[in-house]
Amino acid sequence: VHLCTGPVFVQGAEPGDVLEIRVIDVLPRPSANPRFRGKAFGSNASAWWGFQYQDLLEEPRPREVVTIYEIDLADDDGIAKAVYNYQWVPQLDPFGTLHPTIDYPGLPVDHSAIKKRFGILNGARIPLRPHFGVLAVAPKEAAIVDSIPPGYFGGNLDNWRIGRGASLYLPIAVPGALFSTGDPHASQGDAEVAGTAIECSMTGLFQLILHKQSSDGPAFLRDLDYPLVDTGEEWVVQGFSYANYLSALGGKAQSEIYNKSSIDLAMRDAFRKIRRLLMTTYDLSEDEAISLISVAVDFGVTQVVDGNWGVHATMKKSIFFHG
Amino acid sequence: VHLCTGPVFVQGAEPGDVLEIRVIDVLPRPSANPRFRGKAFGSNASAWWGFQYQDLLEEPRPREVVTIYEIDLADDDGIAKAVYNYQWVPQLDPFGTLHPTIDYPGLPVDHSAIKKRFGILNGARIPLRPHFGVLAVAPKEAAIVDSIPPGYFGGNLDNWRIGRGASLYLPIAVPGALFSTGDPHASQGDAEVAGTAIECSMTGLFQLILHKQSSDGPAFLRDLDYPLVDTGEEWVVQGFSYANYLSALGGKAQSEIYNKSSIDLAMRDAFRKIRRLLMTTYDLSEDEAISLISVAVDFGVTQVVDGNWGVHATMKKSIFFHG
Numbered sequence: 001v002h003l004c005t006g007p008v009f010v011q012g013a014e015p016g017d018v019l020e021i022r023v024i025d026v027l028p029r030p031s032a033n034p035r036f037r038g039k040a041f042g043s044n045a046s047a048w049w050g051f052q053y054q055d056l057l058e059e060p061r062p063r064e065v066v067t068i069y070e071i072d073l074a075d076d077d078g079i080a081k082a083v084y085n086y087q088w089v090p091q092l093d094p095f096g097t098l099h100p101t102i103d104y105p106g107l108p109v110d111h112s113a114i115k116k117r118f119g120i121l122n123g124a125r126i127p128l129r130p131h132f133g134v135l136a137v138a139p140k141e142a143a144i145v146d147s148i149p150p151g152y153f154g155g156n157l158d159n160w161r162i163g164r165g166a167s168l169y170l171p172i173a174v175p176g177a178l179f180s181t182g183d184p185h186a187s188q189g190d191a192e193v194a195g196t197a198i199e200c201s202m203t204g205l206f207q208l209i210l211h212k213q214s215s216d217g218p219a220f221l222r223d224l225d226y227p228l229v230d231t232g233e234e235w236v237v238q239g240f241s242y243a244n245y246l247s248a249l250g251g252k253a254q255s256e257i258y259n260k261s262s263i264d265l266a267m268r269d270a271f272r273k274i275r276r277l278l279m280t281t282y283d284l285s286e287d288e289a290i291s292l293i294s295v296a297v298d299f300g301v302t303q304v305v306d307g308n309w310g311v312h313a314t315m316k317k318s319i320f321f322h323g
Numbered sequence: 324v325h326l327c328t329g330p331v332f333v334q335g336a337e338p339g340d341v342l343e344i345r346v347i348d349v350l351p352r353p354s355a356n357p358r359f360r361g362k363a364f365g366s367n368a369s370a371w372w373g374f375q376y377q378d379l380l381e382e383p384r385p386r387e388v389v390t391i392y393e394i395d396l397a398d399d400d401g402i403a404k405a406v407y408n409y410q411w412v413p414q415l416d417p418f419g420t421l422h423p424t425i426d427y428p429g430l431p432v433d434h435s436a437i438k439k440r441f442g443i444l445n446g447a448r449i450p451l452r453p454h455f456g457v458l459a460v461a462p463k464e465a466a467i468v469d470s471i472p473p474g475y476f477g478g479n480l481d482n483w484r485i486g487r488g489a490s491l492y493l494p495i496a497v498p499g500a501l502f503s504t505g506d507p508h509a510s511q512g513d514a515e516v517a518g519t520a521i522e523c524s525m526t527g528l529f530q531l532i533l534h535k536q537s538s539d540g541p542a543f544l545r546d547l548d549y550p551l552v553d554t555g556e557e558w559v560v561q562g563f564s565y566a567n568y569l570s571a572l573g574g575k576a577q578s579e580i581y582n583k584s585s586i587d588l589a590m591r592d593a594f595r596k597i598r599r600l601l602m603t604t605y606d607l608s609e610d611e612a613i614s615l616i617s618v619a620v621d622f623g624v625t626q627v628v629d630g631n632w633g634v635h636a637t638m639k640k641s642i643f644f645h646g
Binding site for chain 2: 044046050051052055056057058065067069080082085087120121122123124125126127187188189190191192193194195196197198262263264267268271272275282283284285286287288290291292293294295296297298299300301304311316318319320
């Protein structure tokens with residue numbers, strides 16, 4: 001569930017160039033309600049598109065649940081705490097449409113119709129991982145693109161490693177790049193199992209750097225055709241079930257992708273991408289790259305809820321940069 | 324490729340109890356060759372059972388490659404460096420059998436028949452993650468069990484987080500538990516893509532602690548039916564394509580498992596296990612557990628090469644233990 005801001009037209013950006021998005025800062029926005037001065041709030045939905053929805057133990061089944069989290073901005077402890085949760089009940093929107101499930105971001109919830117359960121989560125202190133779930137340029141394959149499945153153009157990556165200090169590199173597919181961002185998360189685990197993170201209003205400060213196509217530039221920028229992250233300490237290579245689902249799945253790609261995603265496919269894609277990065281950037285043979293991947297690269301599950309499921313491959317840059 | 328030591332009969336151990344294996348230390352063994360005093364060596368094979376074998380870019384295809392790594396035991400830098408690699412060529416064993424592929428651990432290699440490539444891997448410094456890939460008790464389902472696919476009894480987990488200071492908890496299935504260990508690794512990445520880690524002769528020091536079945540004991544020990552790891556800082560819940568492949572796949576389970584593994588299945592298993600751990604250990608409702616998993620639990624790919632593929636779920640214990 002996300003709102004987006006954009007697109008930003010980048011002067012001089014052309015297909016074949018690479019857009020670097022440097023994340024200068026990501027800050028939770030304080031609540032505007034004077035009763036909650038100095039606090040920020042976020043919500044997590046265990047939603048119908050989550051991995052758990054058809055696999056619940058307790059009744060009623062299926063069900064959706066919203067959990068509200070708070071962040072005390074005065075404390076520098078970098079944690080979020082749960083305040084209360086409630087089971088979703090059908091909500092009537094201001095236009096008279098009934099919403100039996102959580103199908104629209106920002107739907108006002110009638111607090112008299114829900115049952116809040118306080119004192120939940122046993123005091124759990126969730127470490128913050130502030131980031132934007134969506135960071136995208138426009139793909140060239142379609143005029144109107146569903147913002148949920150991520151792809152070569154970035155999009156709904158839902159990878160918390162793209163936080164403060166990180167750079168995301170995206171291949172530019174259309175003139176002006178058309179950068180969009182949104183889906184701010186206070187924290188998220190790898191996999192984003194229930195369908196959402198701690199969705200939280202946040203202010204992002206980004207620096208956009210245009211890397212013109214060049215045979216002289218850094219090797220990792222040449223022929224980049226997928227979202228690549230540099231956290232400063234690590235390379236994070238983003239794999240998907242389909243590297244480019246818009247071209248791979250034909251005319252109905254934007255609906256088909258929801259039926260054809262798998263972590264197995266995303267693992268294959270991530271393996272091929274990190275192999276290529278190692279061969280081009282560090283001048284390794286294929287055999288050297290494969291050995292290094294087996295002994296020093298970690299594969300994790302990025303998300304299993306956005307249609308085009310993700311696996312990322314992470315490698316410490318210190319393996320090659322020695323002081 | 325692994326050799327194992329065991330089984331160790333644990334006095335008083337009965338089915339339903341839990342064996343805790345505390346990893347006190349894991350130390351690389353120095354080379355006995357006086358020319359290489361103070362060094363330890365390990366080998367990594369990109370083998371026919373690896374994820375890359377049918378997916379190679381360069382000729383000849385397919386091929387197997389062995390990479391030799393060294394550790395300087397005098398340096399306290401905790402890294403391994405590549406020395407040379409070579410492509411596998413058929414090897415004749417001392418009994419006259421020809422081995423066209425790497426099909427047997429410890430096969431002597433005729434150094435005059437291989438072509439060593441030195442100066443490889445561009446100075447890569449691989450951080451050490453010393454651990455034993457195999458830590459097992461005996462399953463009850465079969466008298467002779469293939470040591471390659473892991474399962475509820477532990478086995479070839481290939482999870483590097485079970486290193487020095489970690490505890491592995493395994494459900495005991497037969498009288499005496501019958502603990503075995505082996506497959507020492509100097510380092511490994513999550514996924515173990517090429518089929519092996521840096522396989523290295525190592526000395527392990529383990530403390531075995533028997534936890535008798537009890538309704539008074541810690542909640543996480545009750546009804547434990549899978550390998551659970553406590554690294555001190557994190558819970559690591561081990562999921563598999565099949566939680567118990569020996570019972571799930573019938574009489575031919577030990578061959579069928581190689582055709583039926585998937586990361587998608589292992590993700591489902593890991594999700595169910597961490598949900599249960601959170602509900603029983605921290606008294607969370609299902610809704611609380613699911614929200615926490617979505618915002619604070621990381622799912623990673625343990626291995627895709629051992630038959631019963633693994634996904635592990637990792638959660639920081641500090642979320643609940645506050646100072």
